[in-house]
Amino acid sequence: MITSCTPLYRGPHFFERLFSCFFPIMLCRLHALLLAAAFFALIGTGSATRSSKRGLVYVPSSKHPDDGEIFVDNGSDLTWYYNYGYAETDLYDNTSLNFVPMLWGASDEDTSTTFLDAVEKLLDDGRNITHVLAFNEPDGGHSTGGSNVPADLAASTWKRQIEPLRKKGVKVGAPAVTSAPTGFTWLQNFFSECAGGCHPDFIPVHYYGNFEGLASHLGQVMATYPNMSEVWVTEFALAEEDLKTTQTFFNQSIEYLDRLT
Numbered sequence: 001m002i003t004s005c006t007p008l009y010r011g012p013h014f015f016e017r018l019f020s021c022f023f024p025i026m027l028c029r030l031h032a033l034l035l036a037a038a039f040f041a042l043i044g045t046g047s048a049t050r051s052s053k054r055g056l057v058y059v060p061s062s063k064h065p066d067d068g069e070i071f072v073d074n075g076s077d078l079t080w081y082y083n084y085g086y087a088e089t090d091l092y093d094n095t096s097l098n099f100v101p102m103l104w105g106a107s108d109e110d111t112s113t114t115f116l117d118a119v120e121k122l123l124d125d126g127r128n129i130t131h132v133l134a135f136n137e138p139d140g141g142h143s144t145g146g147s148n149v150p151a152d153l154a155a156s157t158w159k160r161q162i163e164p165l166r167k168k169g170v171k172v173g174a175p176a177v178t179s180a181p182t183g184f185t186w187l188q189n190f191f192s193e194c195a196g197g198c199h200p201d202f203i204p205v206h207y208y209g210n211f212e213g214l215a216s217h218l219g220q221v222m223a224t225y226p227n228m229s230e231v232w233v234t235e236f237a238l239a240e241e242d243l244k245t246t247q248t249f250f251n252q253s254i255e256y257l258d259r260l261t
């Protein structure tokens, strides 16, 4: 699926192209994911009841339109979701899932405040927008779903589109880099380019690999950025394993994440 994706250019129809191109990849990745994200720093209950830690990353599929229903069925412990974009998912209209908008990427040509305006409109419409996410794997290339944004462009875009939201009481997430060493380097460059003008409230983490690797990576992120009030794991999986291995991985990870406060 990845190879069927044509290279992206960052032009006027960036998002349309992006999404038509990337949905299959994301679904392919997300399929193995349990579609869960966790977030720390709020007290976890350790039970499978509704929790502010339990979130969903899900992009609806026109081929399987009913799939998204399972996340809002009775007994779902999820409380929030994101979909890599800043338009809500229709299916979750009028549900108890809170929307977390994301500014996926950035382009040299785009000097607009489209994202900022869209989030302000949601707030004006009375939507409970408490957090936003920014830049999906900016240190990663398009072929793996990354937004491939240079740190200087990300910094200027951040100041224009993200930072102003803090004044409205919205908590803003640091760029969601990959877990590769390039992620740490990219973030370091980002903060230098920001020159003190970017103040993320929390830091997202992506991790693909086993439980020990996840826990170790989280430790490294928390040690590197002790000033972040929360860490959110917004993508993680031990991908392409059999069912039992996958369940064991998620059980162990969730139990661990629930214990962290």
Ligand SMILES: *[C@@H]1O[C@H](CO)[C@@H](O)[C@H](O)[C@H]1NC(C)=O
Residues within 6 Å of the ligand: 073, 074
């Ligand atoms: C959820 O609960 C309602 C009311 O108890 C019930 O009518 C509905 O069938 C349930 N839905 C599912 C998917 O279990």
Ligand SMILES: *[C@@H]1O[C@H](CO)[C@@H](O)[C@H](O)[C@H]1NC(C)=O
Residues within 6 Å of the ligand: 090, 091, 093, 094
């Ligand atoms: C959500 O509720 C509003 C107001 O009641 C309604 O107009 C809208 O169609 C609903 N959306 C969905 C997807 O059911």
Ligand SMILES: *[C@@H]1O[C@H](CO)[C@@H](O)[C@H](O)[C@H]1NC(C)=O
Residues within 6 Å of the ligand: 052, 079, 098, 128, 130
């Ligand atoms: C908005 O969402 C947050 C987080 O889920 C929740 O704590 C808060 O009570 C909600 N506020 C309203 C007005 O619904």
Ligand SMILES: *[C@@H]1O[C@H](CO)[C@@H](O)[C@H](O)[C@H]1NC(C)=O
Residues within 6 Å of the ligand: 191, 196, 198, 199, 200, 201, 227, 228
């Ligand atoms: C956290 O630290 C980074 C540099 O490591 C800094 O640029 C950023 O502004 C800090 N965030 C806050 C909320 O102070």
Ligand SMILES: *[C@@H]1O[C@H](CO)[C@@H](O)[C@H](O)[C@H]1NC(C)=O
Residues within 6 Å of the ligand: 244, 247, 248, 251
């Ligand atoms: C994972 O946890 C669930 C819920 O507690 C349990 O039903 C299931 O048997 C566990 N699976 C594995 C493989 O540990």
